[in-house]
Amino acid sequence: MMATREPIKIAAVGDLHVKMTDKGKWKNYFEEISNIADVLLICGDLTDTGDEEEAHILAEELHALHIPAVGVLGNHDYEKGRQKLIRQMLSTSNFQLLDGESVVIKDTGFAGVKGFGGGFDRYMLSMFGEDAMKAFVQESVDESMQLDRSLARLEQEYPEIPKIALLHYSPTAETVQGEPVEIFPFLGSSLLAEPLIRRQVSAVFHGHAHAGQLIGSLSENLAVYNVALPVLKKHQQEKEFFMVEI
Template identity: 50%
Template structure:
């Protein structure tokens, strides 16, 4: 984990041509009362992977205390950490404070930006709801519906801006919301429109993306692909993964 002194230094690009092992997980839902700690898990990941990616819902209610507890647990993580926020991180209206705490803890928190670590370019945004394929919500009718679609489009534009910043041939997209229907399968179909949007996949497929990770759908499916063929992984901590752990291990 980067110290406060190190966090403002340029990210090292060591072994840019070698494979990077990436541990990815989401939906930690750290609670204010600290009933569960990720300290040991982060220490384990540090021995297994080169980079840790967190795909949102890092806190349970977006409280400052929750972010502080997560930041404390992250002290046991000795590898770079990349992340995005999720919908739960916005719940209490303290998103600026939560963001500051996590960035101050050394997390490369992406909100429409990109960062390159060990030769891998990470492009991140929260994403948003809207539905998939021909069932995707259109901008028609009441102002509330149009506002929802506008938010979905704006998050997609943030992702596009992030992808345009990636210079590495190895690009990973980090989201909270799902870009495809396949990886939310297992959730009740009635809530599919609230779990992600095909707009994200349409943007991803315009760029040479090696892998996509997201969370949010706790009862979804681990793996799928965008229409253009980019592999997508639902790494919510609740999802069964090949590792048998709360995190997935991917090589790029």
């Protein structure tokens, strides 16, 4: 398969924060992406307040997209406890929302989870102390394990194809630089990095850190892209989505 595989053109964005007033706003945006990319990745915070009506507006706007799309939910999509409704509303044959699942598009594997906080490197929170603190860290552990399982399935079923990971939270402090250091524990966790490195993922995309950096890395060959829309607007003058060929 790899001998005949053609590079895939990936467009990626996160943190659309679609609002009730956004009807018609995204049609041209998705049409433009359709003309130049093979797949669109949307890295969480699809809605602004976690309302299913916001998700309905996004679903309508996505009719202008004529390529496959893959996404994960973000913390805003959980705000009102309606994340299951949002996922049902947005999951179509052309848009797959991942939460520990994986999908193959053009001989490329995509695995996705929301992720969670917890901090980075030697400043990671530990599972010690109050039950509330242990529960917080356990959520990060669970998301990391779910990511690992989804990557493992791709590895077992399609051992020769490259693997791409979608997250909402960051696996590295590099792409959240620019945010207040006081909130780093709520922007991501290094626990997410371990399966990404061990499973030899080709690239990682996330959002969430609106004031962060566009590009970081977990190793010499593993780039991490923070594609939150405010970051793209800050670092790119022409396109409000990120393009890369893998």
